[in-house]
Amino acid sequence: LKALVEDAPSEQRPITRGRALALCGAGMLALAKLAKDVDAKAQARTLLDAAADQITMDHSPLDWSVIQLMRAKIDEAQPLMTLIQVEALTEDHGLILGAEARERRLAHEIHETEAARDLVGLRLLEARILSRLYEQSPRLTPLDWAANQIALAQISLARSRLTGEGLGQVGMVLIEAADTARSMGAISLADRARDLLPHPQTV
Numbered sequence: 175l176k177a178l179v180e181d182a183p184s185e186q187r188p189i190t191r192g193r194a195l196a197l198c199g200a201g202m203l204a205l206a207k208l209a210k211d212v213d214a215k216a217q218a219r220t221l222l223d224a225a226a227d228q229i230t231m232d233h234s235p236l237d238w239s240v241i242q243l244m245r246a247k248i249d250e251a252q253p254l255m256t257l258i259q260v261e262a263l264t265e266d267h268g269l270i271l272g273a274e275a276r277e278r279r280l281a282h283e284i285h286e287t288e289a290a291r292d293l294v295g296l297r298l299l300e301a302r303i304l305s306r307l308y309e310q311s312p313r314l315t316p317l318d319w320a321a322n323q324i325a326l327a328q329i330s331l332a333r334s335r336l337t338g339e340g341l342g343q344v345g346m347v348l349i350e351a352a353d354t355a356r357s358m359g360a361i362s363l364a365d366r367a368r369d370l371l372p373h374p375q376t377v
Contacts (some may be wrong), residue, residue: 203248226242254283277322
């Protein structure tokens with residue numbers, strides 16, 4: 175990968191260099207998570223920022239979307255508009271990337287709403303997700319279902335933190351969402367559900 179970054183032929187730039195940088199960043203991020211290493215996490219951010227400089231949304235929409243989602247895993251303050259753009263580029267194609275984009279965008283909205291201690295806002299978000307599930311039920315893909323269930327669980331967790339109310343079946347919802355995502359090959363989405371479990375469990 176380092177050789178590709180440094181020596182990619184001019185006719186293969188910037189896509190080849192951008193993809194190599196993104197893979198380096200993803201690997202560094204995985205190492206940082208395993209080692210709980212802040213410096214490695216910072217290096218991963220630098221590599222992904224460099225990848226983002228190589229690839230524009232117009233040049234290669236899917237490559238751009240992948241890089242933005244990886245950056246969002248590092249930086250919870252990733253601009254909401256960026257996540258909305260990623261979701262718009264990847265939805266309605268049955269892509270794993272599309273489901274991950276929806277989950278990340280909803281997580282961003284839920285985080286901001288909880289930070290504002292806006293219980294009404296959380297209820298409105300919940301109503302929107304439930305309405306989407308109902309409207310799309312005949313053509314809802316398993317991955318879309320999993321992403322929406324993870325978002326609903328996040329709303330329940332946020333509400334519990336704000337009010338102290340019980341969590342109900344949140345753990346079961348997350349386990350089922352993780353199982354569904356994993357069966358469809360969406361390992362990152364499954365890991366996201368597992369990480370949100372209120373108590374350590376095997377997923």
